[in-house]
Amino acid sequence: MKIRSVNVRGLFNEHDYELNLNPDLTFIHSPNGMGKSALSRMVYTILRGDRTYLEDIPFTRLDIGFVDGSTLIVQKNNGKILVQMQKNELESVVSDEELENLSDIIYLPPERLLIRKKDGHVVNALESCAQELCDSIRYAKEHNKLQISETEHKEMSGSDLEFWCKDLKAKLDFIKDAGFEPEIPEGTRFPPSRYDIIEDKEKYEGIAYSISEYVERNYQFAESIIVYKDIVNNIYLNKSIDIDSGGKIHVTMNNGTSLPINKLSSGEVQILLIFYYILFHTNSGGVVILDEPEISLHVSWQQVLGDYFRDICRVRNIQIVVATHSPQVIHDKWDLAVELVQRNA
Numbered sequence: 001m002k003i004r005s006v007n008v009r010g011l012f013n014e015h016d017y018e019l020n021l022n023p024d025l026t027f028i029h030s031p032n033g034m035g036k037s038a039l040s041r042m043v044y045t046i047l048r049g050d051r052t053y054l055e056d057i058p059f060t061r062l063d064i065g066f067v068d069g070s071t072l073i074v075q076k077n078n079g080k081i082l083v084q085m086q087k088n089e090l091e092s093v094v095s096d097e098e099l100e101n102l103s104d105i106i107y108l109p110p111e112r113l114l115i116r117k118k119d120g121h122v123v124n125a126l127e128s129c130a131q132e133l134c135d136s137i138r139y140a141k142e143h144n145k146l147q148i149s150e151t152e153h154k155e156m157s158g159s160d161l162e163f164w165c166k167d168l169k170a171k172l173d174f175i176k177d178a179g180f181e182p183e184i185p186e187g188t189r190f191p192p193s194r195y196d197i198i199e200d201k202e203k204y205e206g207i208a209y210s211i212s213e214y215v216e217r218n219y220q221f222a223e224s225i226i227v228y229k230d231i232v233n234n235i236y237l238n239k240s241i242d243i244d245s246g247g248k249i250h251v252t253m254n255n256g257t258s259l260p261i262n263k264l265s266s267g268e269v270q271i272l273l274i275f276y277y278i279l280f281h282t283n284s285g286g287v288v289i290l291d292e293p294e295i296s297l298h299v300s301w302q303q304v305l306g307d308y309f310r311d312i313c314r315v316r317n318i319q320i321v322v323a324t325h326s327p328q329v330i331h332d333k334w335d336l337a338v339e340l341v342q343r344n345a
Contacts (some may be wrong), residue, residue, distance in 0.1 A: 001103045002067045002319040003287055006043055011035050011059030020340055021321060023067065024313035025306070027330045028323045029338035037110065039340075040289050044107035046074055047287075049096035051081045057132040057274035072102065104286035108277055110295060113269065126269050128183040129178065129276045130249050130261060137247030138224075138279075140218055141180045148185070153209055158197045165191035165208050171215045179245060182214045227315075231275050231308055235301055260271040266296040275308070284317045294326040302328040306336075 007099070008021045015035055019028065030036055043064060045053040054062075062074040070087040084091045094102075103252055115125045148301045154336070159167065169191045175181060176186065184190050185207065225243060233240040237328075239253045251259040264272070278288055294302050306329065311319050322329065330337050 001285060003043070003064060003103065003321070005063070005065035006039065007063040007065075008035075008039060008042070008059055008061070010058065011039065011304075013058045015290060016342060017340055019340070021319070021338070022336055024319060025333070026308050027306075027334050027337040028321065028340060029327075029330065029337060032325065034340050036340055037291050037332055040107065040291050040321070040323050041109070043104060044289055046083070047070070047099060047103050047105045049099040051083070051096070054081055055079065063339050066102070072099075077279065083212075104283055106277060106281050106286070107289045108274060108291060108293075110292040111240070111275055113266075116249050121164075124262075126261065129280075130275060133225075133243070133249065133276070133280070134247035136221065137179060137243065140221065141245075141247075144180060144183045146182050146185070146207070148206050148210050148216060153205065156205070158194065158201060160206060161197055161201065161205060162192070162194055164212075165204065168208060168211050169216060171219060172211065174226075175218055175222040178225040179243060179247070180218070180222070182211065220283075221280075225336065228279050230276055232271055235271055235304065239268075241272075267298060267301065270296050271301070278309075278318075278320070279316075282316065282318050285291065285317075286318045286322045288318060289323070290320060291323045292325065293322060294324060294329050299328050302326055303331045305329055306331055306333045 002023055003021050004023075005021060007017065009016050011017065012035060017035070017039070028036055028040075041053055042057060042059070045051070046062070047064070054076065054221060059076055061076070064072040064074075066072070068087075070085060071328075073086055073091070074084045075084075083094045085094045085098075088130060108127045113125050114122050115128060116122050121226065139200075172190075188203075188207060189196060190207065190211070197204055229241060229243065239251055239259065240254065242250050244250055249261055250259055251264065253259060274290065274293055282288055293305055310333075312318065313320055324330065
Protein backbone atom coordinates (compact mmCIF):
# COMPACT_ATOMS: atom_id res chain seq x y z
CA MET A 1 0.00 0.00 0.00
CA LYS A 2 1.30 3.45 -0.93
CA ILE A 3 2.23 6.07 1.65
CA ARG A 4 0.36 9.39 1.79
CA SER A 5 2.30 11.19 4.52
CA VAL A 6 5.12 10.85 7.05
CA ASN A 7 5.15 12.95 10.23
CA VAL A 8 7.78 12.67 12.93
CA ARG A 9 8.16 14.42 16.26
CA GLY A 10 11.30 14.79 18.33
CA LEU A 11 13.68 13.25 15.82
CA PHE A 12 17.12 13.42 17.50
CA ASN A 13 15.23 15.33 20.22
CA GLU A 14 15.32 18.33 17.89
CA HIS A 15 13.29 18.00 14.66
CA ASP A 16 9.56 17.88 13.92
CA TYR A 17 8.74 17.16 10.27
CA GLU A 18 5.57 16.82 8.22
CA LEU A 19 5.91 15.34 4.74
CA ASN A 20 3.13 14.88 2.19
CA LEU A 21 4.12 12.39 -0.50
CA ASN A 22 2.97 12.11 -4.10
CA PRO A 23 1.31 8.83 -5.10
CA ASP A 24 4.07 8.22 -7.64
CA LEU A 25 7.38 10.10 -7.35
CA THR A 26 8.60 12.34 -4.52
CA PHE A 27 12.03 13.89 -3.98
CA ILE A 28 12.97 14.74 -0.40
CA HIS A 29 15.89 17.13 0.01
CA SER A 30 17.67 18.97 2.82
CA PRO A 31 21.19 19.83 3.99
CA ASN A 32 23.28 17.11 5.59
CA GLY A 33 22.46 16.09 9.13
CA MET A 34 18.77 16.95 9.06
CA GLY A 35 17.66 13.32 9.26
CA LYS A 36 16.70 12.25 5.71
CA SER A 37 18.46 8.90 5.89
CA ALA A 38 17.39 8.23 9.47
CA LEU A 39 13.75 8.96 8.66
CA SER A 40 13.92 6.82 5.51
CA ARG A 41 15.25 3.87 7.48
CA MET A 42 12.69 4.40 10.23
CA VAL A 43 9.80 4.15 7.76
CA TYR A 44 11.29 1.13 6.03
CA THR A 45 12.23 -0.86 9.12
CA ILE A 46 8.93 -0.40 10.92
CA LEU A 47 7.04 -1.46 7.77
CA ARG A 48 9.21 -4.59 7.69
CA GLY A 49 8.15 -5.43 11.23
CA ASP A 50 11.58 -4.60 12.66
CA ARG A 51 11.56 -2.27 15.66
CA THR A 52 15.29 -2.62 16.42
CA TYR A 53 16.45 0.40 14.41
CA LEU A 54 13.84 2.64 16.04
CA GLU A 55 15.02 1.62 19.50
CA ASP A 56 18.38 3.29 18.81
CA ILE A 57 16.98 6.49 17.26
CA PRO A 58 15.84 9.35 19.52
CA PHE A 59 12.27 10.30 18.57
CA THR A 60 8.90 10.72 20.22
CA ARG A 61 6.33 9.77 17.60
CA LEU A 62 6.21 8.66 13.98
CA ASP A 63 2.96 8.73 11.98
CA ILE A 64 2.77 7.02 8.58
CA GLY A 65 -0.42 7.83 6.67
CA PHE A 66 -1.58 5.51 3.90
CA VAL A 67 -3.66 6.21 0.82
CA ASP A 68 -6.62 4.26 2.24
CA GLY A 69 -6.96 6.83 5.05
CA SER A 70 -5.41 4.69 7.78
CA THR A 71 -2.45 5.88 9.88
CA LEU A 72 0.26 3.85 11.55
CA ILE A 73 1.21 5.48 14.86
CA VAL A 74 4.60 4.60 16.34
CA GLN A 75 5.33 6.02 19.78
CA LYS A 76 8.46 5.75 21.87
CA ASN A 77 8.07 5.94 25.63
CA ASN A 78 10.95 5.18 27.99
CA GLY A 79 12.67 3.24 25.23
CA LYS A 80 9.64 1.06 24.48
CA ILE A 81 8.06 1.08 21.03
CA LEU A 82 4.24 1.04 20.86
CA VAL A 83 2.69 0.57 17.42
CA GLN A 84 -0.99 1.16 16.69
CA MET A 85 -3.12 1.45 13.58
CA GLN A 86 -5.72 4.20 13.46
CA LYS A 87 -8.64 3.80 11.07
CA ASN A 88 -12.06 5.43 11.26
CA GLU A 89 -10.93 7.07 14.53
CA LEU A 90 -10.37 3.64 16.11
CA GLU A 91 -6.92 2.49 17.24
CA SER A 92 -5.67 -1.06 17.55
CA VAL A 93 -2.29 -2.55 18.47
CA VAL A 94 -0.35 -3.93 15.49
CA SER A 95 1.86 -7.02 15.61
CA ASP A 96 5.17 -7.33 13.71
CA GLU A 97 3.54 -9.82 11.32
CA GLU A 98 0.74 -7.36 10.58
CA LEU A 99 3.30 -4.62 9.99
CA GLU A 100 5.00 -6.70 7.29
CA ASN A 101 1.72 -7.02 5.41
CA LEU A 102 0.92 -3.30 5.42
CA SER A 103 3.09 -2.31 2.49
CA ASP A 104 5.26 -3.99 -0.13
CA ILE A 105 8.32 -1.82 0.50
CA ILE A 106 12.02 -1.94 -0.38
CA TYR A 107 14.82 0.37 0.72
CA LEU A 108 17.99 1.14 -1.23
CA PRO A 109 20.52 2.65 1.21
CA PRO A 110 23.52 4.76 0.19
CA GLU A 111 25.82 1.83 1.02
CA ARG A 112 24.23 -0.50 -1.57
CA LEU A 113 27.34 -2.08 -3.11
CA LEU A 114 27.34 -4.76 -0.41
CA ILE A 115 24.34 -6.59 1.00
CA ARG A 116 23.92 -8.72 4.08
CA LYS A 117 22.17 -12.03 3.52
CA LYS A 118 19.75 -13.53 6.03
CA ASP A 119 22.49 -15.87 7.21
CA GLY A 120 24.66 -12.85 8.10
CA HIS A 121 27.11 -13.17 5.21
CA VAL A 122 28.04 -9.96 3.38
CA VAL A 123 28.22 -10.35 -0.40
CA ASN A 124 28.86 -8.19 -3.45
CA ALA A 125 25.48 -6.73 -4.44
CA LEU A 126 26.16 -6.71 -8.19
CA GLU A 127 27.26 -10.34 -8.25
CA SER A 128 24.25 -11.31 -6.12
CA CYS A 129 21.79 -9.49 -8.41
CA ALA A 130 23.39 -10.92 -11.55
CA GLN A 131 23.14 -14.45 -10.15
CA GLU A 132 19.56 -13.87 -9.00
CA LEU A 133 18.58 -12.70 -12.48
CA CYS A 134 20.33 -15.67 -14.06
CA ASP A 135 18.53 -18.11 -11.76
CA SER A 136 15.16 -16.46 -12.41
CA ILE A 137 15.56 -16.64 -16.19
CA ARG A 138 16.65 -20.27 -16.02
CA TYR A 139 13.63 -21.07 -13.87
CA ALA A 140 11.31 -19.40 -16.37
CA LYS A 141 12.89 -21.31 -19.26
CA GLU A 142 12.70 -24.64 -17.44
CA HIS A 143 9.07 -24.17 -16.34
CA ASN A 144 7.66 -23.58 -19.79
CA LYS A 145 5.18 -26.43 -20.09
CA LEU A 146 1.56 -25.36 -20.26
CA GLN A 147 -0.87 -26.87 -17.80
CA ILE A 148 -3.85 -27.42 -20.06
CA SER A 149 -6.87 -26.45 -18.04
CA GLU A 150 -9.76 -28.91 -17.93
CA THR A 151 -11.78 -26.68 -15.62
CA GLU A 152 -15.02 -25.35 -17.01
CA HIS A 153 -14.75 -21.71 -17.98
CA LYS A 154 -17.19 -19.11 -19.12
CA GLU A 155 -18.16 -19.98 -22.67
CA MET A 156 -17.20 -17.44 -25.31
CA SER A 157 -18.06 -17.00 -28.95
CA GLY A 158 -15.69 -18.12 -31.68
CA SER A 159 -14.91 -14.54 -32.67
CA ASP A 160 -14.16 -13.56 -29.06
CA LEU A 161 -11.85 -16.57 -28.71
CA GLU A 162 -10.07 -15.70 -31.96
CA PHE A 163 -9.51 -12.10 -30.83
CA TRP A 164 -8.30 -13.24 -27.39
CA CYS A 165 -5.83 -15.70 -28.90
CA LYS A 166 -4.35 -12.99 -31.13
CA ASP A 167 -3.92 -10.75 -28.09
CA LEU A 168 -2.25 -13.59 -26.17
CA LYS A 169 0.07 -14.26 -29.12
CA ALA A 170 1.22 -10.62 -29.08
CA LYS A 171 2.04 -10.97 -25.37
CA LEU A 172 3.87 -14.25 -26.01
CA ASP A 173 5.97 -12.54 -28.68
CA PHE A 174 6.86 -9.84 -26.16
CA ILE A 175 7.86 -12.47 -23.58
CA LYS A 176 9.91 -14.26 -26.22
CA ASP A 177 11.93 -11.06 -26.71
CA ALA A 178 13.01 -11.47 -23.07
CA GLY A 179 14.45 -14.92 -23.84
CA PHE A 180 11.82 -17.50 -22.96
CA GLU A 181 8.48 -18.82 -24.15
CA PRO A 182 5.99 -21.62 -23.37
CA GLU A 183 6.01 -25.00 -24.99
CA ILE A 184 2.92 -25.07 -27.21
CA PRO A 185 1.43 -28.59 -27.59
CA GLU A 186 2.83 -30.37 -30.65
CA GLY A 187 0.68 -30.09 -33.74
CA THR A 188 -1.14 -27.05 -32.38
CA ARG A 189 -1.17 -23.76 -34.23
CA PHE A 190 -1.35 -20.66 -32.08
CA PRO A 191 -3.05 -18.37 -32.60
CA PRO A 192 -5.62 -20.63 -34.22
CA SER A 193 -7.36 -19.71 -37.43
CA ARG A 194 -11.11 -19.27 -37.53
CA TYR A 195 -11.30 -22.72 -39.14
CA ASP A 196 -9.26 -24.26 -36.27
CA ILE A 197 -11.69 -22.80 -33.76
CA ILE A 198 -14.71 -24.11 -35.65
CA GLU A 199 -13.12 -27.56 -35.77
CA ASP A 200 -12.14 -27.80 -32.09
CA LYS A 201 -13.28 -24.79 -30.09
CA GLU A 202 -13.08 -26.56 -26.71
CA LYS A 203 -9.44 -27.54 -27.27
CA TYR A 204 -8.38 -24.00 -28.12
CA GLU A 205 -10.31 -22.55 -25.22
CA GLY A 206 -8.32 -24.80 -22.89
CA ILE A 207 -5.03 -23.80 -24.52
CA ALA A 208 -5.96 -20.11 -24.41
CA TYR A 209 -6.73 -20.22 -20.70
CA SER A 210 -3.47 -22.06 -20.06
CA ILE A 211 -1.48 -19.52 -22.06
CA SER A 212 -3.28 -16.74 -20.23
CA GLU A 213 -2.08 -18.19 -16.92
CA TYR A 214 1.46 -18.44 -18.32
CA VAL A 215 1.35 -14.81 -19.44
CA GLU A 216 0.08 -13.70 -16.04
CA ARG A 217 3.01 -15.47 -14.34
CA ASN A 218 5.72 -14.26 -16.69
CA TYR A 219 4.73 -11.01 -18.40
CA GLN A 220 5.95 -8.62 -15.72
CA PHE A 221 9.24 -10.46 -15.39
CA ALA A 222 9.77 -10.32 -19.16
CA GLU A 223 8.81 -6.66 -19.18
CA SER A 224 11.36 -6.00 -16.42
CA ILE A 225 14.13 -7.63 -18.46
CA ILE A 226 13.34 -5.63 -21.58
CA VAL A 227 12.88 -2.30 -19.76
CA TYR A 228 16.01 -2.94 -17.69
CA LYS A 229 18.18 -3.39 -20.76
CA ASP A 230 16.60 -0.39 -22.48
CA ILE A 231 17.20 1.96 -19.52
CA VAL A 232 20.76 0.83 -18.86
CA ASN A 233 21.72 0.96 -22.53
CA ASN A 234 20.19 4.41 -22.94
CA ILE A 235 22.24 5.71 -20.00
CA TYR A 236 25.58 4.01 -20.72
CA LEU A 237 27.80 5.99 -23.09
CA ASN A 238 30.29 3.66 -24.78
CA LYS A 239 28.99 0.21 -23.93
CA SER A 240 25.82 -1.83 -23.62
CA ILE A 241 24.54 -4.86 -21.76
CA ASP A 242 22.75 -7.94 -23.04
CA ILE A 243 21.44 -11.07 -21.37
CA ASP A 244 22.30 -14.39 -23.01
CA SER A 245 20.10 -17.50 -23.30
CA GLY A 246 21.48 -18.76 -20.00
CA GLY A 247 20.49 -15.60 -18.16
CA LYS A 248 23.97 -14.12 -17.77
CA ILE A 249 24.61 -10.39 -18.18
CA HIS A 250 27.22 -9.53 -20.81
CA VAL A 251 28.85 -6.13 -21.29
CA THR A 252 30.14 -5.09 -24.72
CA MET A 253 32.06 -1.94 -25.60
CA ASN A 254 30.94 -0.07 -28.70
CA ASN A 255 34.19 -1.18 -30.35
CA GLY A 256 33.21 -4.83 -29.85
CA THR A 257 35.38 -5.55 -26.80
CA SER A 258 33.77 -7.76 -24.15
CA LEU A 259 34.05 -6.51 -20.59
CA PRO A 260 33.54 -8.52 -17.37
CA ILE A 261 30.67 -7.13 -15.34
CA ASN A 262 32.97 -6.61 -12.34
CA LYS A 263 35.10 -4.21 -14.41
CA LEU A 264 32.35 -1.64 -14.79
CA SER A 265 32.89 1.79 -13.26
CA SER A 266 31.32 2.58 -9.89
CA GLY A 267 28.70 4.78 -11.54
CA GLU A 268 27.79 2.08 -14.05
CA VAL A 269 27.40 -0.40 -11.21
CA GLN A 270 25.10 2.04 -9.39
CA ILE A 271 22.85 2.24 -12.45
CA LEU A 272 22.67 -1.55 -12.71
CA LEU A 273 21.79 -1.92 -9.03
CA ILE A 274 19.28 0.91 -8.70
CA PHE A 275 17.16 -0.13 -11.65
CA TYR A 276 17.51 -3.83 -10.91
CA TYR A 277 15.96 -3.46 -7.48
CA ILE A 278 13.25 -1.09 -8.69
CA LEU A 279 12.22 -3.29 -11.61
CA PHE A 280 12.71 -6.79 -10.24
CA HIS A 281 11.90 -6.34 -6.55
CA THR A 282 8.69 -4.32 -6.65
CA ASN A 283 5.08 -5.15 -7.48
CA SER A 284 2.06 -3.04 -8.30
CA GLY A 285 1.16 -0.80 -5.38
CA GLY A 286 4.63 -1.20 -3.85
CA VAL A 287 6.93 1.46 -2.41
CA VAL A 288 10.62 2.11 -3.10
CA ILE A 289 12.66 4.34 -0.78
CA LEU A 290 15.89 5.29 -2.55
CA ASP A 291 18.56 7.10 -0.54
CA GLU A 292 21.17 9.18 -2.38
CA PRO A 293 20.89 7.84 -5.95
CA GLU A 294 23.49 10.43 -7.01
CA ILE A 295 26.41 8.45 -5.55
CA SER A 296 29.19 8.02 -8.15
CA LEU A 297 27.01 9.39 -10.96
CA HIS A 298 28.03 12.12 -13.38
CA VAL A 299 25.76 15.18 -13.41
CA SER A 300 24.33 14.23 -16.82
CA TRP A 301 23.30 10.81 -15.47
CA GLN A 302 21.79 12.34 -12.35
CA GLN A 303 19.60 14.58 -14.48
CA VAL A 304 17.93 11.71 -16.39
CA LEU A 305 17.07 9.58 -13.36
CA GLY A 306 13.81 11.38 -12.61
CA ASP A 307 12.34 10.70 -16.04
CA TYR A 308 13.00 6.98 -15.73
CA PHE A 309 11.67 6.89 -12.17
CA ARG A 310 8.47 8.63 -13.21
CA ASP A 311 7.94 6.33 -16.19
CA ILE A 312 8.40 3.23 -14.03
CA CYS A 313 5.99 4.61 -11.42
CA ARG A 314 3.36 5.06 -14.10
CA VAL A 315 3.82 1.72 -15.87
CA ARG A 316 4.18 -0.35 -12.68
CA ASN A 317 1.84 1.64 -10.42
CA ILE A 318 4.51 1.96 -7.75
CA GLN A 319 5.64 4.80 -5.50
CA ILE A 320 9.26 5.96 -5.41
CA VAL A 321 10.51 8.23 -2.63
CA VAL A 322 13.98 9.65 -3.33
CA ALA A 323 16.08 11.20 -0.56
CA THR A 324 18.80 13.32 -2.13
CA HIS A 325 21.32 16.11 -1.59
CA SER A 326 21.63 16.75 -5.30
CA PRO A 327 19.60 19.40 -7.12
CA GLN A 328 20.71 17.68 -10.33
CA VAL A 329 18.72 14.56 -9.41
CA ILE A 330 15.59 16.68 -8.96
CA HIS A 331 16.57 18.62 -12.08
CA ASP A 332 13.36 19.97 -13.67
CA LYS A 333 10.92 18.26 -11.28
CA TRP A 334 10.86 20.66 -8.35
CA ASP A 335 7.07 20.39 -8.35
CA LEU A 336 7.62 16.83 -7.07
CA ALA A 337 10.13 17.89 -4.40
CA VAL A 338 9.58 18.31 -0.66
CA GLU A 339 12.13 20.01 1.60
CA LEU A 340 12.78 18.61 5.05
CA VAL A 341 12.12 21.69 7.17
CA GLN A 342 11.00 22.20 10.74
CA ARG A 343 7.22 22.00 11.05
CA ASN A 344 7.15 25.07 13.28
CA ALA A 345 9.79 26.97 11.33
